[in-house]
Amino acid sequence: MLRILKYTLALLLLLILLNRPAVGQEAGMRVRGPRIGVDLASLALLYFDPGRMTLTFSADYEAWQDIYPVIEFGYQTVKLEKDIYQYQSNGIFGRLGVDVNLLKYEQTNVYEMFYAGFRYGMSYFTHKANDIVIPDDYFEGISDAYIVENQLNAHWISIVGGVRAELFDNLFMGWSVLANIKLAQVKDTNMVPYNIPGFGKGDRTVSMQINYTIAYRIPTQTYKPRKIIKKKEITAEPESIPLQE
Amino acid sequence: MRRIHFILLFLLVLPLHSCQEEGICTGVEVARVKAGFYVRSDGPDRDTILNNVTFYGSLRPDSLIYDSAFNLRELSFPLPNDEKIDVEFNFKVDSLTDIITVYKSSKLVMESFECGFVTHHNLNVLVYQNNIIDTIVVSDPLVNLIDVENIKIYISPAVAVDTAQ
Known part of the structure; x- marks a missing residue:
């Protein structure tokens, strides 16, 4: 999985180097195109939870001005090795939703975002345990028990909030916070999942997540955005006109 | 939005992230069968106590779970972890002895990621003799770490020494 991440970052770097000015960046026009990103927060979290590795990709597109349908997908592996058991889990997840940019700029070529949105997420995964040790000081303990895969x-559904800034032409970085609410789960009567890919701890109904994403937009087209309505300037009160009898 | 707001917001939400906290296991527990002593009466059943009680697994006469215990209101004893479906216990009060055979099914259940697994049992059938025991009723067949009475052992009136208040 680390190899996949390395190649993804290399590809992003290559796209940055090959970057050219936005297609048809005429005055008053706005650029759009698919934006592909990768989450870097999972790498940092390896320090806190070395047994769990998650890789998350995202893709969004400004289908309408300030409205971005988005899809996120990823893969997670968990491996815990303890004296009394070994635990493994593997799975994939996907999230589908939309983000809405809440920032309004008069300039049409500003792409910074402060956004809110929602997601519908789903995950399919497996887990198993082996080399289970159960000591017993009266009857004989067991040392090689297992739970089949x-x-x-x-x-689940998620409420999302985040920021995104354009560092260079078409290169974006930003973070987002997800509040996940579990809707349904197929349960294992022997053990609770250590972590549900894309959601969080397996024994929780509500979880929080942070993503830190680097993304590159492939500029494919321009469009004329709708006018931003300026606020009317407050002028002096008009003089009152006396009523004629 | 000013840069300081980004940093403050990030620091505010960072602790909410679902990091897996490494807890500490305070001790390995074993699921035990809890059995109370009762005497049938015309009114509601009364709990009772027994004296000079010795209790052990039939294959473990070298290791007594209860050794000539007095003022005993209940028994608490483990079951084997393996998939063997039956286990015998010797239940002795004074000079009288009953053999209790417990037919059970067992399942591994994870207690926590810190403490690991524990064996839960389901009591299917109990077969017993009637020197001490009048009857046994299974009140809760699931034997786990929760402190709940699993079986009621009704003692023959001739054997019951005292009745608890």
Whole structure:
């Protein structure tokens, strides 16, 4: 998985180097195109949770001005090795939703975002445990028990908020916070999942996540945005006209 | 939005992230069967106590779970972790002995990621003799770490020494 991340970052770097000025950047026109990103927060979290590795990609597109349908997908592996058991989990997840940019600029070629949105997420994963040790000071303990691999899934909705800034032409970085609410989960009667890919801790109904994304927009077209209505300037009160009898 | 706002917002939400906290296991627990002693009466059943109680697994006469215990209101004893479906216990009061055979099914359940797994049992059938025991009723067949009475052992009136208040 680290190899996939390395190649993804290399590809992004290559796209940055090959970047050219936005297509048809005429005055008053706005650029749009698919924006492909990768989450870097998972790498930092390896320090806190070394047994869990998650890779998340995202893709969005400004379908209408300030409205971005988005799809996120990823893969997660968990490996815990303890004296009393070994635990493994693998799975994929996907999130589908839309983000709405809440910032309004008079300039049409400003792409910074402060956005809110929602997602519908789902995950399909497996987990198993082996080399389970159960000590017993009266009867004989066991040392090589196992729990067979179980296929599980979960569905949830997320409320998202975040910021995104354009560092260079078509290169964006930003972070987002997701509040996830679990809707349904196929449960394992033997053990709770350590972590549901894309959602969070397996024993929680509500979870929070942070993503830090670097993304590149492939400029494919320009369009004329709608006019931003300026606020009317406040002028002096008109003089009152006396009523004629 | 000013840059300081970004930093403050990020620091505010960072602790909310679902990091996996590494907890500490305070001790390995074993699921035990809880069995109370009762005497049938015309009114509601009364709990009772027994004296000079010795209790052990039939294959473990070298290791007594209860050794000549007095003022005993209940038994608490483990079951084997393996998938073997039956286990015998010797239940002795004074000079009288009953053999209790417990037919059970067992399942591994994860207690927590810190403490690992524990064996839960389901009591299917109990077969017993009637020197001490009048009857046994299974009140909760699931034997786990929750402190709930699993079986009621009704003692023969001739054997019951005292009745608890």
